[in-house]
Amino acid sequence: MTVNSHVHCSLTFYRQAITDCRIRLGKDEMMKEEEEEDEDASSEEFAHPVPWQKIEAEGLDVDYALLFSKDEADYLFKQLEEEVMYSTGEEAKVQVFGKVYNIPRQQATYGDAGLTYTYSGVTRLACPWTPTLEYVRDAVTKVTGHTFNFVLVNRYKDGQDHIGEHRDDEKELDPLCPIASVSLGAARDFIFRHRDARGKQSCRQIEPVKLKLAHGSLLLMNQPTNTFWYHSLPVRKKVLSPRINLTYRRILLDRKE
Structure with a gap:
């Protein structure tokens, strides 16, 4: 099943930031901008929910929308290219069925102080939030009502970089909080496959x-999606430009060992 993701909608939270092609990341300045916006226009903007596209199948519950305009998304991508420090050496490897492989993309983890996240046999420590990662997190919280304390950053240099089929079903993740996936850069195919329909x-x-x-x-992956469906970002050789993906999560401290 193919879903047309070219949704002609945009979320204009910060009109002045879009006009100037820059984003004021300080919370005080953002509050000041909101106060300076035309009152009638502001009421119109925030009176309606984000125009979500609902995608459902057996055990699959996903919501999709355009969160940022092109100008704002361009700026966010540029800022992340400057701010994010990606893992190197042993931290750039992953364990699959007992074997260690180089990760076919760049990866980094950010979040609240002291948080760690374990996946594929590797435990990652969260680096302190950068201004742009905080800004995007707050924008996601604003439209979803969910709070997040951790983000996994994946950078795909082109269509050769990819991620195989997997489920984000670690026990330390809050089951009541969706995983929020923000995409910036090259558009890429994203495929869900039901666990009962995989392989030979x-x-x-x-x-x-x-x-x-x-x-x-x-993209919001709601429960019980990660129980029944695997997802992947396959190789696409014709894609020549980079993509950055931010998957915001909420980690439960009382479930960590």
């Missing part, structure tokens, strides 16, 4: 769900 041993015929995640978009 599949026991059911369930069509995969394919999306194209656009520049500035937000």
Whole structure:
């Protein structure tokens, strides 16, 4: 099943920032901008919810929308290219079925002080939030009502970089909080596959769900999606430009060892 992700909608939280092609990241300045906006226009902007596109299948519950305009998404991408420090050496490797491989993309972890996240047999310590990662986090919270304390950053230099089929189902993640995936840069195919329809041993015929995640978009993976569906970002050789993906999560401290 293919879902057309070119949704002609945009979220204009900070009109002045878009006009100037820059984003004021200080919270005090953002509050000041909101106060200076025309009162009628502000009421119109915030009176309606984000125009979400609902995507559902058996055990799949996903919401999709364009969160940032092109100008704002361009600026955010540029800022992240300057701010994010990606893992190197042993931290740039992953363990799969007991074997260690180089990660076919760049990766970094940021979040609240002291937080760690364990996946694929590796534990990552969260670096302190950067201004832009905080800004995007707050924008996601504003439209979803959910708070997040951790983000996994994946940078794909081109279509050769990819991520294989997996589920974000670690026990330390809050099951009541969706995983919020923000895409910036090159549009890439994103494929969901039901756990019962994978590989040669599949026991059911369930069509995969394919999306194209656009520049500035937000994808919410709600429960029970990660229980029943794997997702991947496959190789696409014709894609020549980079993409940055931010997956915001909420880690439960009382579930960590």
